[in-house]
Amino acid sequence: MSSVSAISPVRVAVVQFDPQCGLEHRSFNLSHSLHLAQRAVAGGAQLIVLPELANTGYAYRNREEAFALAEAVPDGPSAQAWIEFAREHKVYLAAGLAERDGHKLYDCAMLVGPDGFIGKYRKAHLWNxxxxxxxxxxxxFPVFETPIGRIGLMICWDVWFPEVPRLLSLQGADIICSLNNWVWTPPPLFDETGKCMASYLTITAAHVNNTFIAAANRIGTDRGDRFLGCSLIAGTNGWPLSEVAGAEEETILYADVDLVSARSAPIWNSLNDLPRDRRVDLYGSMLGYDRHAALPR
Amino acid sequence: MSSVSAISPVRVAVVQFDPQCGLEHRSFNLSHSLHLAQRAVAGGAQLIVLPELANTGYAYRNREEAFALAEAVPDGPSAQAWIEFAREHKVYLAAGLAERDGHKLYDCAMLVGPDGFIGKYRKAHLWNxxxxxxxxxxxxFPVFETPIGRIGLMICWDVWFPEVPRLLSLQGADIICSLNNWVWTPPPLFDETGKCMASYLTITAAHVNNTFIAAANRIGTDRGDRFLGCSLIAGTNGWPLSEVAGAEEETILYADVDLVSARSAPIWNSLNDLPRDRRVDLYGSMLGYDRHAALPR
Structure with a gap:
């Protein structure tokens, strides 16, 4: 099941677990992420998605602590461990980690595969x-061409900006790996059936872009911050391909996705095709405007 | 309740009913829309939203029939009747109608108020x-400044393009009137709880733009085309302010909306503000690109 010679189908796994912040937890966070990734491999996964900041946890006390936990990407120890894992098991892995580059820190997502490091993305929209x-x-917003398909990366608050999945889709992403630390925010956080807004945003982003989205969130509480779970894998029509995970349990969700289907027009009718139907002539450059530069008529 | 001197709150009504296509139905479609708008006024509405193509029905047999049913906007008979209604009752009304301009036809939404015609929008994304x-x-994508607030218009398939509510929001729309003939499309059309994708799209568009959306859809069957209902009024946090209408019943939904709240930042935390957080430096002009002009890296 670890063959990567075929474009599709691909068995995708999203992993939700509970990393904890602090130097004393770093080693366990990493080893536990590898343990869960190993379980996903045993489950047949060829593309595995871990949450945002999977090695460091989320709730840094201050910049100094974030700096101490961050590492070079791809040369740091967590990055190298994940690269080694992907090489050994001949799988693709997207993992979130804190990146240190000189004196700067980034909330980073890294994509690695059987041949090592593929690329990274630095979170564009920072939360709180x-x-x-x-x-x-x-x-x-890079998209990486791999033997299993074109893979885009986004992180957490990014999905609140429809520009992000749109830009990834416009570059031909077959699947977007969405690495999250979706946090409990002021109510109402859920609809009347218990579905959270983050799920709505993931579902609609997949739907309007005809793109798979594999969204891994963390669970648990980290120094008082409470996280949502709700990991899911959305099909190109938006709807989840397997269950939506709960807020509490460590779990792995799987879906076998036919990446080729993200390259076909959605089957609406013979006249509509979402990318073709975009009115770029009307959007002009206005989507790149600041709100306050665009006055009401 | 018909005072329009105050900016907010405003009682918004969305009307869903069952116009039928054909010259023989045109007169009843219009008179029934006025009857329902009258009921909404009696219910205290100050802003009333009718569905797309409310006077003509949807399922034209051919262009000749569409041409015969279409009219000048605002000089045609339906437009004039709605303008007269708004003047008489001192309310704002958004109504969908087929517009004829020379030899061209447009799927049009018209906004009228106590002082007459305010403006119109021509559907940018055509369906099937x-x-x-x-x-x-x-x-x-015009936004109209009125004494009750800034009002944007969009029509049906437009909401599948997140660019549209974003562009309206960037121009300061407090509320978007969404006029629809959402149609039954290939399954799965609904989630496991019976919520349709059009509701998801409306809810997330309101949420990520911090804008009210008053979405009126039609119901019923028109020459074999079956429509969804599912009208709703979304708050600035996205969630419906009253129930989501069913697929079958002629009904009017109301919500009292505080338009000023669409001008405040969402209460996330002290560091985030959705419009400010947009990374226009990274989006560049790429959102105006055609899919095929943007190659994967």
Whole structure:
């Protein structure tokens, strides 16, 4: 099941677990992420998605602590361990980690595969206290061409900005790995059936972009911050391909996805095709405007 | 309750009913829309939203029939009747109608108020057979400043393009009137709880833009096309302010909306503000790109 010679189908796994912040937890966070990734491999996974900041936990006390936990990407110890894992098991792995580059820190997502490091993305939209430790991402929204398909990366608060999945889709992403630390925010956080807004955003982003989204979130509480779980794998029509995970349990979700289907037009009718139907003539450059530069008519 | 001197709160009503296509139904479609709008006024509404193509029905047999049913906006008979209604009752009304301008037809939404015609929008993203009768909208995505607030208009398939509510929000829309003929499409159309994708799209568009959305859809069957209902009024946090309407019943939904709240930042935390957090430096002009102009890296 670890063959990567075929484009599709690909067995995708999203892993939700409970990393804890602090130097004393770093070693366990990493080894436990590898243990869970190993379980995913045993389950047949060829592409495994770990949450945001999977090795360090989330709730840094201050920038100094974030700095001490961060590492070079791909040369740091967690990055190298994940690279080695992907090489050994001949799988693709997207993992979130705190990156240190000189004096700057980034909330980073790294994609690795059977041949080693593929690329990284630095979170563009920073949430809350992240703004106190991390620099805003400066690598754009890259899509990586791999033998199993084109893979885009996004992190947590990014999905609140429909620009992000749209830009990844416009570059041909077959699947977006969404690495998250979705946190409990002011109510109402859930609809009347218990579905959270993050699920809504993931489902609609997949739907309007005809793209798979494999969204891994963390669970648990980290120094008082409570996380949502709700990991899911959305199909190109948006709807989850397997259950949506709960807020509490450490778990792995799987889906076998036919990446080729993200390259076909959605089967609406013979006249509509979402990418073709975009009115780029009308959007102009206005989507790149600041709100306050665009006055109401 | 028909005072329009105060900015907010405003009682918004969305009307769902069952217009039928054909010259023989045109008169009843219009008179029934006025009857329902009258009921909404009696219910205290100050802003009333009717569905797309409320006077003509949807399922034209051919372009000739669409041409015969279409009218000048605002000089045609339906437009004039709605303008008169708004004047008489001192309310705002958004109504969908087929517009004829020379030899061209447009799927049009018109906004009228106590002082008459305010403006119109021509549907930018055409759905299915609409492409055979209508020209693509050429008026951009206007937002109209009124004494009750800034009002944007969008029509049906537009909400599948997150660019549209984003562009309206960037221009300061407090509320988006969404006029729809959401149609039954290939399954799965609903989630496991019976919520349709159009509701998901409306909810997330309101949420990520901190904008109210008053979405009126039609119901019923029109020459074999079956429609969804599912009208709803979404709050600035996305969640519906009253129930989501069913697929079958003629009904009016109301919500009292504090338009000022769409001008405040969402209460996330002291560091985040959705419009400010947009990374226009990274989006660049790429959102205006055609998919095929942007190669994967």
């Amino acid at each position: 206290l992240e703004k106190l430790w991390f620099s805003p991402g400066d690598l754009g | 057979l609409e492409k055979l009768w209508f020209s693509p909208g050429d008026l951009g």
